[in-house]
Amino acid sequence: MNIQSKVNDLHQILVKRLSCIRKFPEEFFPHTVYVEEEVEVDGAPAYQYYRLIEIRPDSSCTLFNPRSGQNEERELTEICIDWLVTLWVWYTNLIHPEQPVYPADKELRVFLFPQEHFDRNATDEEIIADYNTDEGTDPCIEKYTPDEFAAMMNDGDYPNRNMYVRFIEH
Known part of the structure; x- marks a missing residue:
């Protein structure tokens, strides 16, 4: 290429x-x-x-x-x-204003990934690899801190968008 x-x-x-x-x-x-x-x-x-x-x-x-x-x-x-x-x-x-450019340690993150492109039981590695790559099959994977995700849920800002939810150390 x-x-x-x-x-x-x-x-x-x-x-x-x-x-x-x-x-x-x-x-x-x-x-x-x-x-x-x-x-x-x-x-x-x-x-x-x-x-x-x-x-x-x-x-x-x-x-x-x-x-x-x-x-x-x-x-x-x-x-x-x-x-x-x-x-x-x-x-x-x-x-993500608090997120450092080069995170030192892995932390628990919430990944939202589309049902139409991933199996419910997709591995953490598949989700993270697709999130991290510029050539991913689906660029619509979203990543949040647990607090950000909770705020979205509590504020009613997370309508079901046909996304699976996975908590992954990343």
């Missing part, structure tokens, strides 16, 4: 992961993103500035175009990969 294929695969994984998010932190939007577009003057590609306003589960999104002053319905796939990475890092930092 060449480098461009890996970049394309990562681009798709980030689009899927961002599309799987059902509840964004309040501070997440709006967010700066850039889209590579053809400039009408000379036809050369250029990066155009937008403000991301909304992401929907079907991977569509709303971008505010400051040049026109209008919202535009677009696809996450149109956003440059650098900015998809930035969005993913921003999201994970908002939901």
Whole structure:
């Protein structure tokens, strides 16, 4: 697999992961993103500035175009990969601000994994491997601390989304 294929695969994984998010932190939007577009003057590609306003589960999104002053319905796939990475890092930092970049010890975590892609009795190793890989079969695996998961349950923020729940030391 060449480098461009890996970049394309990562681009798709980030689009899927961002599309799987059902509840964004309040501070997440709006967010700066850039889209590579053809400039009408000379036809050369250029990066155009937008403000991301909304992401929907079907991977569509709303971008505010400051040049026109209008919202535009677009696809996450149109956003440059650098900015998809930035969005993913921003999201994970908002939901796990206390989580160190390089965790030293394993701690109990709650993994939510989709029923349509995993057997109920999938091994911990399968779940963790798929969560950790950029080439996982399902980028919709979610990981929480027990306190975060309990808060979701207690606040009614966890509707049954056809996800299995597993507690794993990770």
